[in-house]
Amino acid sequence: MNKKITNQQKRFSPKLHIKKGDKVVVISGSNKGSQGEVLEVLPERNRAVVDNVNLVKKHTKATNNNPGGINEVPAAIHISNLMLIDPKSGKPTRIGRKVVDGKNVRYSKKSGEII
Numbered sequence: 001m002n003k004k005i006t007n008q009q010k011r012f013s014p015k016l017h018i019k020k021g022d023k024v025v026v027i028s029g030s031n032k033g034s035q036g037e038v039l040e041v042l043p044e045r046n047r048a049v050v051d052n053v054n055l056v057k058k059h060t061k062a063t064n065n066n067p068g069g070i071n072e073v074p075a076a077i078h079i080s081n082l083m084l085i086d087p088k089s090g091k092p093t094r095i096g097r098k099v100v101d102g103k104n105v106r107y108s109k110k111s112g113e114i115i
Contacts, residue, residue: 016043016079017095017106022115023085025092026053026077035085039074047076086110 018024018038026034036051056075062068083092086108093110106115 014046016041016046018048018079018082018084023087024048024050024082025085026050026081027083027092028081029077030054031077036074038082040076041079042076045076046079048079048082049074049076050082053077084108084115086113087115088113 018041020038020041022038024036024038026032031053034050034053036053038048039051040049042048051074054075054077055072058071058073060066060068060071084095085091086093088108088111091110093108095106095115096109097104097106099105100114107113108115
């Protein structure tokens with residue numbers, strides 16, 4: 001019953017510190033300092049798509065309802081390069097987890113405010 005783990009398989013998926021709709025800032029890479037809202041989270045690849053960050057040019061073919069051409073769309077960025085923005089101060093913050101009223105909630109390490 002020994003299974004080989006290939007590059008596509010993972011033993012577990014890590015707990016992600018961001019969710020769809022969060023306001024984040026890019027802390028490293030070519031888009032450092034850019035802010036935006038998370039549009040999509042891809043947990044299997046540890047990446048997220050952030051609005052107006054990591055824009056790439058996508059060539060689209062013309063169809064009946066689409067004129068086609070070259071469009072700029074946001075590409076996925078690794079989650080380790082993103083940091084959540086503190087709702088109180090507006091600065092980047094780390095995330096903690098705690099149980100409040102029987103529910104797991106995320107809170108800002110900087111201000112202590114529940115997110």
